[in-house]
Amino acid sequence: DNIEVYKEEVSDPLPSWNESNSKSAIIAFVEDVTNSNSANFIPIPDRIATFDNDGNLWSEQPAYFQLFFAIDRVKALAPEHPEWKDQQPYKAILEDDMKALMESGMKGIVEIIMATHAGVTVEEFDSIVKDWVKNAKHPTKNVGYNELVYQPMLELLQYLRANDFKTYIVSGGGVDFMRAIVTEVYGIPNEQILGSRVKTEYDYNNGNPIIKRLPGLDYNDDKEGKPLNIQKIIGKKPVFASGNSDGDLQMMQWTDSNSYKSFQLYLHHTDAEREWAYDRESHIGQLNKGLDEALEKGWTIIDMKNDWKVIYPFELK
Amino acid sequence: DNIEVYKEEVSDPLPSWNESNSKSAIIAFVEDVTNSNSANFIPIPDRIATFDNDGNLWSEQPAYFQLFFAIDRVKALAPEHPEWKDQQPYKAILEDDMKALMESGMKGIVEIIMATHAGVTVEEFDSIVKDWVKNAKHPTKNVGYNELVYQPMLELLQYLRANDFKTYIVSGGGVDFMRAIVTEVYGIPNEQILGSRVKTEYDYNNGNPIIKRLPGLDYNDDKEGKPLNIQKIIGKKPVFASGNSDGDLQMMQWTDSNSYKSFQLYLHHTDAEREWAYDRESHIGQLNKGLDEALEKGWTIIDMKNDWKVIYPFELK
Ligand SMILES: [Ca+2]
Ligand SMILES: [Ca+2]
Structure with missing residues (x-):
């Protein structure tokens, strides 16, 4: 008995999560769909997990x-x-x-x-x-922006990858801005980062080719733009979608329509002390229609204040 | 001595290639850039290889x-x-x-x-x-279209993957047309296939979301469109590029500008008997400027007739 308890403790894949409904729902899903004896088994190539970034993997207040x-x-x-x-x-x-x-x-x-x-x-x-x-330092937290990532979400990304999910970012933020920062932080390579982007131009430049960034929007990766970009670039419907605002709702719906068992995860910002608390009325990261639909459809909602032991990695030090 | 000869024979990664300059150039490149003691070593995440499809991985005559x-x-x-x-x-x-x-x-x-x-x-x-x-059957070869893939290129894709290259298709052809066919044939998943595409529209459809294909071009993945799409979607400059026409020239130039050692491979259709012979004057797959630049820059050119023992997999049976 002692050995089993010990085993469970050391193998906790989400140590920064309290023993909450959201944690147990995530683990139950992953254990089910990766079990080759389950009717809900998902083959490895189809284990596509898509994560919003701002307010979902790192903070987004007081501004993006x-x-x-x-x-x-x-x-x-x-x-x-x-x-x-x-x-x-x-x-x-x-x-x-x-x-x-x-x-x-x-x-x-x-x-x-x-x-x-x-x-x-x-x-x-x-x-x-x-x-x-x-x-650069965040104006109120006074730490680097790349330190304001969510420790529990880093663990979730790692847990999914350990179970052969391919983790993607699908964000309204600029794709090249993210690529410059997040590969190291999240362990997600450039080619698994989708986002908004500016127009570009190829210039042979006398034998030293360059790609120039132009002042114009090429793609707005938000709302309907998320499932559309997922289809354009990944070409597969995700089985796991994670976000925090109404801008993620179409990605959630699209994932929810998968013929495989799927998982929808909304992060609800409820922690005014350790992070920020905002939802239906916020100018940034508004979560209103998405919250209604999540409640109605029984999607999993993370209550940041109660579900997470720590918010940022530096709290562990 | 005998053991060594035997070892070399069984480990030939490109058995359908004659002992040609193109074969030895490919192998020399791969062995160099994957050797951690070489000055030209390329870390695994940067081993991006991009392949044109029509006339490069499968035939394209008498029409696409x-x-x-x-x-x-x-x-x-x-x-x-x-x-x-x-x-x-x-x-x-x-x-x-x-x-x-x-x-x-x-x-x-x-x-x-x-x-x-x-x-x-x-x-x-x-x-x-x-x-x-x-x-469907090809009008003159009278076999399935997915049987008209090039056996030597299948071996090359496999060889690169065995050396931790990530193999991509970057084609002027329709991305969803290819996705429906080629994953099985080439071992390349949907998310590693880039191509031209039509516009699409997300429709919530009363809770059964669909993405509809619209009659309009969303992206033309040809010429400058190839490096631009590679940057948009992969976000890394390839180290290995393979194509057969002037439509691949910008992808070759872009790859050639990599600060890592890189490889440019042009397939020259020289085999009028087993496949088709065409280049500078062809309406399909014209190879004119690309051939000049390949010769000038010393890029590797496959002479299909002389370099390949077999063309199609069914010849092996
Ligand atoms: Ca967000
Ligand atoms: Ca071609």
Whole structure:
């Protein structure tokens, strides 16, 4: 008996999860569909698991981390753009006036994203993001952005991979921004990261070919864009989908329609102390329709405050 | 000594290749970049190999196999479209008048492709193609289209995978057409197949979500489209590129610009007896600029007639 208890303890695949309904539902699903004697067995090539990123694998408050990158980038590029001092939304950023920046609305945000994410080659952009994340600090948590990943989700990714699931990110965030940062953090290679992207152009460049990033949206990987991009790029319907907002709802529905047994996992931000608490009324990561549908269909909902022992990896140190 | 000879014989990774320059160049490259003591060593996650499909992994004469699918599909759908009897390019197909069909030009071909590749869900299209390939026969070879794959290339794909390369298809052909056929033949899963594609639409469909195929081109995976799609989807520069036409030239150049040692492989169709012989003047699979650049840069060129012992797997039986 002692030996069995010991065995169970050391082999807990999700040690940062409390013994909650969400934890037991995940484990029951994985054990069922990987059991070759089960009627619900899923062959390895079809074990596709898709994860939203912002607010699902790392935090997204008080604003998307990619927006902080864009803001820092505007500041870094300002010497080359003296006209920005008098021009919104750049003026707001250079004066650290977040209120004026937010008043510039989506139009202002898109302008900043394009100004800071285009005009360079794909290699240059990769280096810029990698350099940024090395030194940048989150404005209130005061740690690196790549430290604000969720320890319980890292364990879940690892647990699924140990059971021969192929783990993908399917995010509204920029695909090349993520690629520059997350492979190391999540153990997910570039080719398993799907996201929004800018237009690009191939230039032979006298025998030194480059791919240039252009200021225009090529794909918006959100809402319907998620199942559509999954079909375009992966070409298989997932059996496991994980997200935290209404932008993930279509991916959940699409996964739920799999003829294999499937799993839908919503992360509910309920922890105002250790992380942030927000859902139906939030401007970022709104979870309203998705929450209703999850409750109605019995999808699994993580209650962050009660289900997770720790939020971030640095809490373990 | 005898033991060593025997060992070499049984471990020949490319048994259907004659002892040619192309064979030895491939093996020398793979042995070099997978040797951890070599200055040219490539870590496993960066061993990305991209293969064109039509005329490179299977035949493409006297017309792309996908066009034969479209023609057969027009015939199958004709009872539902009585108007096609009097309407080009459908009339030409229904009367088996290939000359009139070709006279309809690219406009006619595109119309047929859209009429036969859209208007169904992604699952329905997959079933239609799978059903077709089970019974359809090539017009002159009189075998199934999936039997007209190149045995030496199957061995090359397997050899690369055995050396931890990730093998991708990057083709101008339709991605979902290929996915329905080639996973089984080439051992390449859906998510490693890139190609051209039609626009799609997500429909919640009262709780039974579907993705519908629409009559419009979403992406043309040819020429510059190849490196651009590789960057969008894989997010890594390949170290090995294989193709047979000018449509692959940009993929070759892009791969050739890798800071790792890389390999460019052109298949030259030189065998009028066992397959087809064509290059600079061909309407299908034209190899003109690519051939010049390959010769100039010392890329490896397969001389199909002299380098390959067999062309198709059924010759081995
Ligand atoms: Ca999210
Ligand atoms: Ca080709």
